[in-house]
Amino acid sequence: MNTIDTVVIGGGVSGLTAARLLTQAGQNVVVLEARTRLGGRLWTDRTDGTITDRGASWIHGINNSPLADLVHQLGMKTVEFTVGGYQADSRPIAHYSPDGIRLSDTEAAAYVADIHAVDAQLAELIAVSAPGTSYGEAVEATLAQQGWDPERTMRVREYLRHRSEEQYGVWIDDLDAHGLDDDSIDGDEVVFPDGYDVLSTRLGDGLDVRLGHKVSQVAWADGGVTVTTDHGDFTAAQAVVTVPVGVLKSADFKITPALPEPVAGALDRLEMNNFEKVFLRFPRKFWDDGVYAIRQQGKAGEWWHSWYDLTALHGEPTLLTFAAGPCAVATRKWDESAIVTSIMEALQRLYGDRVPQPIQVDITDWQDDPFARGSYAYMKVGSTPEDHDLLATPVGGVLHIAGEATWTDDPATVTAALLSGHRAARNILGREVSLSQLPDRLPR
Ligand SMILES: Cc1cc2nc3c(=O)[nH]c(=O)nc-3n(C[C@H](O)[C@H](O)[C@H](O)COP(=O)(O)OP(=O)(O)OC[C@H]3O[C@@H](n4cnc5c(N)ncnc54)[C@H](O)[C@@H]3O)c2cc1C
Numbered sequence: 001m002n003t004i005d006t007v008v009i010g011g012g013v014s015g016l017t018a019a020r021l022l023t024q025a026g027q028n029v030v031v032l033e034a035r036t037r038l039g040g041r042l043w044t045d046r047t048d049g050t051i052t053d054r055g056a057s058w059i060h061g062i063n064n065s066p067l068a069d070l071v072h073q074l075g076m077k078t079v080e081f082t083v084g085g086y087q088a089d090s091r092p093i094a095h096y097s098p099d100g101i102r103l104s105d106t107e108a109a110a111y112v113a114d115i116h117a118v119d120a121q122l123a124e125l126i127a128v129s130a131p132g133t134s135y136g137e138a139v140e141a142t143l144a145q146q147g148w149d150p151e152r153t154m155r156v157r158e159y160l161r162h163r164s165e166e167q168y169g170v171w172i173d174d175l176d177a178h179g180l181d182d183d184s185i186d187g188d189e190v191v192f193p194d195g196y197d198v199l200s201t202r203l204g205d206g207l208d209v210r211l212g213h214k215v216s217q218v219a220w221a222d223g224g225v226t227v228t229t230d231h232g233d234f235t236a237a238q239a240v241v242t243v244p245v246g247v248l249k250s251a252d253f254k255i256t257p258a259l260p261e262p263v264a265g266a267l268d269r270l271e272m273n274n275f276e277k278v279f280l281r282f283p284r285k286f287w288d289d290g291v292y293a294i295r296q297q298g299k300a301g302e303w304w305h306s307w308y309d310l311t312a313l314h315g316e317p318t319l320l321t322f323a324a325g326p327c328a329v330a331t332r333k334w335d336e337s338a339i340v341t342s343i344m345e346a347l348q349r350l351y352g353d354r355v356p357q358p359i360q361v362d363i364t365d366w367q368d369d370p371f372a373r374g375s376y377a378y379m380k381v382g383s384t385p386e387d388h389d390l391l392a393t394p395v396g397g398v399l400h401i402a403g404e405a406t407w408t409d410d411p412a413t414v415t416a417a418l419l420s421g422h423r424a425a426r427n428i429l430g431r432e433v434s435l436s437q438l439p440d441r442l443p444r
Pocket of ligand 1: 009010011012013014015032033034035038039040041042054055056057058059060213214215216242243244247253275276277364366370371372374375376402403404405412413414415416417
C-alpha cells in the first residue's frame with residue numbers, strides 16, 4: 001500500500017476541499033467518512049422524486065463570495081431567495097400581528113424601522129460590551145434606551161430572540177453578545193433547485209474516499225498521525241480533522257494526546273446548536289401572494305413564527321419552517337404528527353380553514369445525528385469570534401482542524417467549510433494554492 005501523506009477525516013465540504021487541493025498538489029490523500037454518502041451537512045434528499053436540502057440550502061450573499069464563484073464555475077443552477085438570513089425586509093414579507101391580522105404596509109414599515117433603529121444601536125453597544133455579555137443582555141440594554149411602551153418594545157425583543165434562534169439555533173441568553181457579529185448579507189441569497197449536494201459530489205469526484213469508515217481515535221506525535229477506524233488503522237504524515245464540534249467534544253472521538261491550548265479552550269467555548277427544518281408540501285397554495293415569507297408576531301409565534309415559500313424552486317406549493325433553539329429542544333422527541341399538528345394550528349390561526357392537510361412532510365433530526373450532533377456551532381457566552389480561528393491552530397505540525405466552526409469571518413456556513421478546507425491545505429503545503437483550481441481534474 002502506498003504511503004499516505006494526508007488522512008482527511010470527514011467528507012463534507014471542508015474535508016473534500018482540503019483533500020482535493022492536496023491531491024491536486026501531488027499528495028497521496030485518503031478521506032475517511034463515517035456515513036455512506038458524501039456531503040455531511042450538505043444533504044440533498046431525492047426520495048419520492050422531490051429534491052429536499054435537509055442540511056444547508058442557501059448561499060447567504062453572492063457578492064464577493066468565493067463559494068458563489070465556485071458554484072458558478074461548476075455550472076450549478078441557482079434561484080434567488082433572499083430571506084435566508086433572518087432579515088426583516090430585504091424582500092416582501094407578510095407580517096401578522098399577535099392577533100393574526102396582517103400588518104398594513106404603513107404598520108409593517110414602522111415595525112421594520114424600529115428593528116433597524118435598535119439594530120444600529122445594538123451593534124454599537126455590543127462593540128464595547130464587557131466580555132461575558134450575552135446577546136440577550138445586550139438586546140435588553142438597547143431596548144431600555146428607547147423609551148417605548150411595553151407592546152412596541154416586545155415586538156422588537158421577540159424579533160431579536162427569533163433571530164438568535166433562527167440564525168444560530170440557540171436561546172438569546174445562551175448566545176454571546178458577539179455571536180451574531182458575522183450576520184451580514186452581501187448581495188442576493190440563492191438556493192439550489194437541483195440540490196446543494198451537487199457541490200460535494202463534484203468536489204469528491206476522483207478522490208480516494210472510504211465511505212462507512214467511522215473514526216474513533218486520532219493519535220498524533222512528532223512523526224505523524226495514526227487514525228483508528230472500525231476498518232483498521234491509517235497512518236499518515238498528517239491529518240485534517242473536519243468532524244463537527246459536537247463530535248470533536250464527544251467521548252466517541254478521542255484525540256491523543258489531548259488537544260493543547262489554544263485549541264482546547266476554543267473548542268470548549270463553542271457549542272453545537274438545536275436547529276431543525278420542517279418542509280410542508282401542500283396540494284394547493286393558500287398563503288399570501290407575492291411574499292417570500294410569512295411572519296407571526298406575539299405569543300402565538302413563540303415557536304412557529306416564520307414560514308418561507310419555496311414554491312419557486314420546483315413549482316410545488318411548499319413552506320419551510322424551522323424548529324429553532326428552545327422549540328427544537330422541546331420538540332426533539334415529538335413524532336411527526338405532533339409536530340405537524342402544532343404547526344397546522346399556527347397556520348390555521350392565520351388562514352383558517354383554507355389550510356389543507358400537507359401531502360408530504362420532511363422533518364430533519366440533526367440533534368440526534370451521531371455524526372453531526374446538532375446543525376452548526378454557536379458562540380457560548382464568554383467566547384470571542386476569534387475562537388473559531390483559534391480552533392484551527394495547527395497542532396504539533398501534524399494535526400489540522402477544519403470545518404465550519406473554524407472560520408471567524410463567516411462561521412456556521414458552507415463558505416466557512418470551503419475556506420477552512422482551503423486554509424488547511426495551504427498550511428500543509430506551506431504555500432498558496434488557488435481555490436479556482438478546485439474544478440480541475442485530478443492528476444492520473
Ligand atoms: C439544517 C441546516 C441548515 C443549514 N443551512 C445553511 C445554509 O442555508 N447556508 C449555509 O451556508 N450553511 C448552512 N448550514 C451549515 C452548513 O451545512 C455547514 O456549515 C457545512 O456544510 C459544514 O461543512 P463541514 O465540512 O464543516 O462539516 P460536515 O459537512 O459536517 O462534514 C464533516 C463530516 O465528518 C463526518 N464525520 C463525523 N464524525 C465522523 C467520524 N467519527 N468518523 C468519520 N467521519 C465522521 C460527517 O459524517 C461529515 O460528513 C446548515 C446546516 C444545517 C444542518
